[in-house]
Amino acid sequence: MTLKVRNPVVVAENGDVRFVWLGLDESEAEKGILANQYLLVADGEALLVDPGGYYVFERVYKNVVKYVDPEKVVGVFYSHQDPDVTGSLNIIEDFFPNAKVYVSAIWTRFLPHLGAVAGVKMVELPDTGATIRLGKRNLEAIPAHFLHSPGHFNLYVPDLKLLFTGDIGAAVFPEGEWYLYVENFDEHAKYMEWFHKRFMACRKALDKWLARVEKLDLEVIAPQHGAIFTGENTRRFIEWLRSLGPVGADILG
């Protein structure tokens, strides 16, 4: 069974700031690891967040233009370099001509292998993080290196108390099942465990990230794969990661 949801959902909203989930596609090859694409709109400008590959691009584009003109998309935030994040880079410029691409500095020399991207305006995010301006707002690119990508960033939106966590929080749904919001955390944790044990590089990286994220005022955690945590479940997710034990290379012994 193929899961396709065409209509967007506003995940969080505060005045002129909105965070929008852009729908769902599933190819059989994804094996339950469905990718989320998002749009952040602030004061009439917009930032695409992990817009994904070619085959989801039409749906992403159609949903973006429900909220802003393509010319108002001033940025694309890539949490990391994987193809389910960056695959549509070649046509980004054609459809969002004013978009700068924000990505870890360690990936800018690799991305051109997706095709020539001379026309794309790359903004390299330094390892320590950066502030991204959107409309009248400051967003925070928070380092999440080695979780799993060695050049991985989260995006914090203070106005929404929302953290986009890239691969952190990913879940693998059973066949034929999907939901956008986590309701039963204990059940959902079962779908997250394998991914975090297998993909996160090591416990040290996770602890370093937790130390920083625990200081944030959080109401929403939105991952690139899996489901969104709201309210009390944001705290439970942080606690779950804290208690997850060894991951990645730690398991090798």
Add this chain to the structure above:
Amino acid sequence: MTSKTLSGNVRDAPKAGSGLAECVREKILEGLPFITGIRGGRIQLSLSRMLFRFRDWYTPNVKVEDDRIVLELKGDRSSIVLAAPPDGSSVSSQYKGPRGWILRKHLPTLESAFQSLLQECRKSMEERSATAIDSTMEGADYSRHLARVSFVSRIVLKSLMLANDEVIVRKGGLLSVLEDYIKEYGTKYRLLYISGTGPATFRLLFVDGKPVGAFVHTDGRDYYGVEADDKINEIEGLVRIKVYGSLEPPEEVLVA
């Protein structure tokens, strides 16, 4: 949702509207807003008003009743019914359940989505042959297809980027620039896709060196075919031009 679960719901529909009902059933996931979950043939809708949110899991059921297409959503705690004649006019809706003050705010959106779904299904059933890509390619004009993201994505996905240049063009000079690209690459690649961004956005398609589609977007308007050609002649200034050559024969890339 599984087609197995839902197809049973439309099997008994009267013949006249059954095709439409079947189409609506197939497109529920694409057409309905507020979907936030799918599980075993059921869908979850999530609706909010101010700080309050209402979620429920529904079993969709599409049927034809008294010459109206009816979409019933039977939920654990609530039910929603949308009904309209096959042409999608005069949609009616009904909600039963708790938190009606949240749900009723969104009923017009659901009605509008259902109306669009019906109209889209009617259009696709009536105009399938007209909207399909010409399967023979002979005399085909792909200008309008070039406005579609999916069409462009498909070409780019199967192509190699041959050039990505910034060029300063004077008014009326862009065509000669494009001719140079066609001369350089047109013999090696049977299908060339050329896109440009700058003072205007344009997309052009060539098969065996001959133009088979032209699209220009400028000043908030779309132009196709001959009109697009005229607009291309008016472009001047700094233009980024990308040239893609298809790695597969045009017949395989362009035919639906």
